[in-house]
Amino acid sequence: MLKIESIDQNQFSTIIEERTSRDSETYEVIDERVKNIINSIRDRGDAAVFDYIEQLDGAKLDNLFVTEEEINQAFEQVDDELIDILQEARHNIDNYHRNQSEKSWYTNDGPGIWLGQQVTPIERVGVYVPGGKAAYPSTVLMNVVPAKVAGVESITVTTPVQADGKVNPNTLVAASIAGADQILKVGGAHGIATLAYGTESVNKVYKIVGPGNAYVARAKKFVFGDVDIDMIAGPSEVCVIADDQAEPKLIAADLLAQAEHDELASSILVTTSKRIANEVQQEVETQTKNLSRKEILDVSITKQGRIYLVDDLENAFEFVNELAPEHLEVLVEQPFEQLPKIKNAGAIFLGSYSPEPLGDYFAGPNHTLPTNGTAKFSSPLGVYDFQKKSSVIYYDKQSLEQVNQKIQKFAEAEGLDAHAASIRKRFE
Numbered sequence: 001m002l003k004i005e006s007i008d009q010n011q012f013s014t015i016i017e018e019r020t021s022r023d024s025e026t027y028e029v030i031d032e033r034v035k036n037i038i039n040s041i042r043d044r045g046d047a048a049v050f051d052y053i054e055q056l057d058g059a060k061l062d063n064l065f066v067t068e069e070e071i072n073q074a075f076e077q078v079d080d081e082l083i084d085i086l087q088e089a090r091h092n093i094d095n096y097h098r099n100q101s102e103k104s105w106y107t108n109d110g111p112g113i114w115l116g117q118q119v120t121p122i123e124r125v126g127v128y129v130p131g132g133k134a135a136y137p138s139t140v141l142m143n144v145v146p147a148k149v150a151g152v153e154s155i156t157v158t159t160p161v162q163a164d165g166k167v168n169p170n171t172l173v174a175a176s177i178a179g180a181d182q183i184l185k186v187g188g189a190h191g192i193a194t195l196a197y198g199t200e201s202v203n204k205v206y207k208i209v210g211p212g213n214a215y216v217a218r219a220k221k222f223v224f225g226d227v228d229i230d231m232i233a234g235p236s237e238v239c240v241i242a243d244d245q246a247e248p249k250l251i252a253a254d255l256l257a258q259a260e261h262d263e264l265a266s267s268i269l270v271t272t273s274k275r276i277a278n279e280v281q282q283e284v285e286t287q288t289k290n291l292s293r294k295e296i297l298d299v300s301i302t303k304q305g306r307i308y309l310v311d312d313l314e315n316a317f318e319f320v321n322e323l324a325p326e327h328l329e330v331l332v333e334q335p336f337e338q339l340p341k342i343k344n345a346g347a348i349f350l351g352s353y354s355p356e357p358l359g360d361y362f363a364g365p366n367h368t369l370p371t372n373g374t375a376k377f378s379s380p381l382g383v384y385d386f387q388k389k390s391s392v393i394y395y396d397k398q399s400l401e402q403v404n405q406k407i408q409k410f411a412e413a414e415g416l417d418a419h420a421a422s423i424r425k426r427f428e
């Protein structure tokens with residue numbers, strides 16, 4: 001049963017603290033395991049990767065890469081209508097992300113001085129695609145397409161292999177449509193370690209992106225620094241703000257859509273209406289009965305699901321800004337007018353006809369988003385995650401001569417006379 005709680009401003013921070021604090025003991029066992037996996041792949045390379053695949057995924061492989069033939073077979077297995085939909089979604093994602101591309105710029109700061117910033121793509125990127133409990137072709141598109149738009153030269157997708165040695169055909173078709181350069185059959189922490197450190201058969205990458213379970217997330221945390229990562233994406237979250245005009249049936253459907261991801265997913269309704277609260281509670285009960293992932297829904301709705309009743313919309317937005325949800329649906333009259341009130345949310349869905357799954361699959365914006373309150377300081381995955389910048393500096397002789405004494409003085413103040421000499425020697 002989805003619980004209803006009436007809350008006031010004084011309770012906001014305590015409620016949110018409780019919701020977002022992580023139980024560090026839960027990670028102790030996972031962390032030890034993940035560190036062992038990373039260390040043995042660093043020590044033993046391919047041999048260790050094959051061992052973990054056999055032990056954890058139940059497959060005996062002699063090649064870590066998906067072959068061209070396997071990709072062709074996948075295209076035969078996947079129905080044509082889905083292939084067309086994947087292509088259209090790829091197009092929408094590509095179109096949206098093109099607006100994010102950062103460009104190099106140069107300024108002529110006086111005669112003989114050019115300053116600028118050169119933007120270059122990261123050369124080699126790894127994309128983790130989850131594939132344990134379910135396959136996520138949408139996640140393939142969301143992670144590979146922005147990397148392509150950024151101009152990344154080599155994109156390696158890695159995803160768990162099934163016990164029969166194959167990879168889910170939908171994932172393979174999506175990877176091919178998105179333009180991945182190679183696909184590895186390595187899931188979990190072993191997939192992350194393989195990408196981060198490389199082996200005899202796999203080239204290491206410079207950055208790893210993509211969501212996954214706790215083994216994947218903790219492995220990303222441990223390899224960060226040796227490679228870059230995008231973020232640690234936790235369990236999915238949706239928060240709906242609704243006034244008295246919203247439709248309880250639709251609110252319930254949207255809460256259940258995120259709750260079905262896994263037992264840890266979180267679905268929250270913040271409303272000003274007691275009637276809406278009661279009707280949504282009832283609707284969630286009714287609709288759950290007709291859904292296939294009933295067991296997951298029962299756990300996530302009971303444990304993390306909540307309906308919070310607040311006094312007015314001002315309070316609703318204040319609570320939501322503190323919560324900083326991954327997805328925020330604004331189901332109130334005049335949703336556009338509320339937009340300036342939203343400071344912290346990964347993705348904002350306005351009005352009754354912009355449900356969250358529209359963003360998961362099709363509209364174009366990325367579905368890899370900051371979770372667990374991190375939308376307070378981070379952004380959706382985007383083209384900018386695959387680009388980096390170099391400063392560019394040019395002074396001619398005359399321009400340097402004009403500032404020569406100042407730089408020498410500055411360097412001497414730091415006690416760095418070799419720095420001062422580097423400038424001085426040009427004018428001796």
Ligand SMILES: NC(=O)c1ccc[n+]([C@@H]2O[C@H](COP(=O)([O-])OP(=O)(O)OC[C@H]3O[C@@H](n4cnc5c(N)ncnc54)[C@H](O)[C@@H]3O)[C@@H](O)[C@H]2O)c1
Binds near residue numbers: 129132136189
């Ligand atoms: N944020 C997003 O955009 C987004 C998108 C899709 C999926 N997800 C989330 O990603 C997660 C996917 O999880 P999943 O488990 O289905 O797939 P996964 O691919 O993340 O994990 C499966 C891998 O974990 C390994 N593993 C499982 N148990 C292990 C153990 N005890 N020790 C070591 N390794 C182990 C398996 O060998 C397998 O290779 C879900 O929580 C889902 O909600 C998030």
Ligand SMILES: N[C@H](CO)Cc1c[nH]c[nH+]1
Binds near residue numbers: 136139236360367369
């Ligand atoms: N809602 C998930 C996290 O944003 C993404 C997803 C993939 N497939 C369906 N949903």
Ligand SMILES: [Zn+2]
Binds near residue numbers: 236257258261357360
């Ligand atoms: Zn989803």
